[in-house]
Amino acid sequence: MDSDMVAEVRRFNRTVTQRVGALNDHYLGGDRSLGASRLLWEIGDGRDLRSLRGTLGLDSGYLSRLLRSLEADGLVTVEADPADRRVRVARLTAAGKTERSALDRRSDGIAEMILAPLTERQRERLVAAMADVERLLRVGMVEVEAVDPDHPDARYCVQAYFKDLAVLFEDGFDGDVVLAPDMETVLVARLGEEPIGCVGMYEPEPGVCEMKRMWVHDSARGLGLGRRLLVELETLARQRGATSIRLETNRSLTSAIALYRSSGFEEVPPFNAEPHAHHWFRKQLT
Amino acid sequence: MDSDMVAEVRRFNRTVTQRVGALNDHYLGGDRSLGASRLLWEIGDGRDLRSLRGTLGLDSGYLSRLLRSLEADGLVTVEADPADRRVRVARLTAAGKTERSALDRRSDGIAEMILAPLTERQRERLVAAMADVERLLRVGMVEVEAVDPDHPDARYCVQAYFKDLAVLFEDGFDGDVVLAPDMETVLVARLGEEPIGCVGMYEPEPGVCEMKRMWVHDSARGLGLGRRLLVELETLARQRGATSIRLETNRSLTSAIALYRSSGFEEVPPFNAEPHAHHWFRKQLT
DNA sequence: GCAATTCTCTGACTAGAGTCAGAGAATGGA
DNA sequence: TCCATTCTCTGACTCTAGTCAGAGAATTGC
Secondary structure (H helix, E strand, C coil), X not given: CCHHXXXXXXXXXXXXXXXXXXXXXXXXXXXXXXXXXXXXXXXXXXXXXXXXXXXXXXXXXXXXXHHHHHXXXXXXXXXXXXXXXXXXXXXXXXXXXXXXXXXXXXHHHHHHHHXXXXXXXXXXXXXXXXXHHHHHHHHHHEEEEEECCCCHHHHHHHHHHHHHHHHHCCCCCCHHHHCCCCCCEEEEEEECCXXXXXXXXXXXXXXXXXXXXXXXXXXXXXXXXXXXXXXXXXXXXXXXXXXXXXXXXXXXXXXXXXXXXXXXXXXXXXXXXXXXXXXXXXXXXX | CCHHHXXXXXXXXXXXXXXXXXXXXXXXCCCCCHHHHHHHHHHCCCEEHHHHHHHHCCCHHHHHHHHHHHHHCCCEEEEECCXXXXXXXXXXXXXXXXXXXXXXXXXXXXXXXXXCCCCHHHHHHHHHHHHHHHHHHHHHHEEEEEECCCCHHHHHHHHHHHHHHHHHCCCCCCHHHHCCCCCCEEEEEEECCEEEEEEEEEEXXXXXXXXXXXXXXXXXXXXXXXXXXXXXXHHHHHHCCCCEEEEEECCCCHHHHHHHHHCCCEECCCCCCCCCCCEEEEEECC
């Protein structure tokens, strides 16, 4: 890897942990410990402990103790979930909500302290660069996993995909027509817990894999996630022993079509009668 | 302050502390604690404890204890400075140097982990954006202080200024000619401990302040530090009851001249016979 | 209905990070 | 010379953050 790049990333790490890290440590917690504050923040309008542990990456014993201390201060209540009385749900009290908005103000304050010493033009440059850094760091955090089409995350993505299509297609889109897919596997891309992209696959005939329903969340567009899903799909198809991948698509999806072409797909005659399709592609796996 | 900007900075803080912060915490320390590792790194080729405390922001008792533990592991030696036997100087042993380069490799590794999941183009974009963020965050960390012209930092800056001039001036520059200034105050800009810019001032006649020797370190050019020094100088002049500021400058210093003009200075006839001067400026303080 | 599993909690730890109040040596200034 | 100051060290703390091993309640699968 280019050592100039590595050097710049190291410089960035250093400056950022010094400046942003120090501000966070000093101002974010307030009277409370940083961990307790973060927890307070994440609880929001009520969360079950399991998901809180997930997002914050805490040990269950530790989380319990933090909650106990917030409870003692009258900021949260923890009750059993009526649906499953093993799981418990934390909720903010009125005092907790007040505290949370104080936390909010401190976060704003930190941001303002960072912006304050700069001129307007410098602020604009900084914010633009931060947006870039943030988006690209997030790309690095995306994880792709193969799941069953019944998996809730897969269902969520496909729903989102249909919603997008309904807006995009010139002739509208009726999800019900194709809602019963033959998909065998879905690759789900997640940022942390949240699904932000997917692509489905099934094997209509031996040696041929068909790709369906590639979707990327608005917030993650333009970051190469589509290409990454395509690459991982190809790997999966190879592992299954397929010799080619095919797909059909609608003419409205121009950027997807460009992606297919630049990824080695070639347009072929129609191989099915999918109602919304205008283009059919195939890629030979070597 | 623009709330979109604040929101973006907050998003940045979150993403960066999650991604970069977590990587640092997990991989940087190695077997040693993060504090000890950072200390090891900063010692480098030998540093006195005072300056180490400054850079790392540690309590003297805590630093002492950290050094004791590194000493016990045979990584550093601490000896009295022969010049002043109260101050002690820490130096790395051979084992310490080995450990430090291992630390170096871990830092590189972290940078590579950040870059690894990206395509070449994304890497380039990330590195460019990081460089921007880093430079602008550093701007925010700059502190300006008024010191005596005898202050070592002031001397250091003026020396650096003369060195720069010797290169810039068409007809060369002999610092000795003007080495005995009448400066009364010097504003020194520092990044952490290190001086990166200055501007001097004296009062040749009642109510008139004269600006001399504005200098900004190469690494800090283009970040508006010159303008900031000028603004702070103006404030200082006002506090002293001055009604105008004047200055003379050499025609080689084009960007400085542009700065003066855009800051409200107007060219006036020569008010002195400074050998290297080609332009004279004055600004009325209202 | 019973066993395995899931979920949360408590108690008992550990290590890191840092603060604070002196003690004691060395130095500098009047 | 002597007193104030500077510099480092030690001891005695505190707090945060986190781990680990069980205990006990609720739920699920068979």
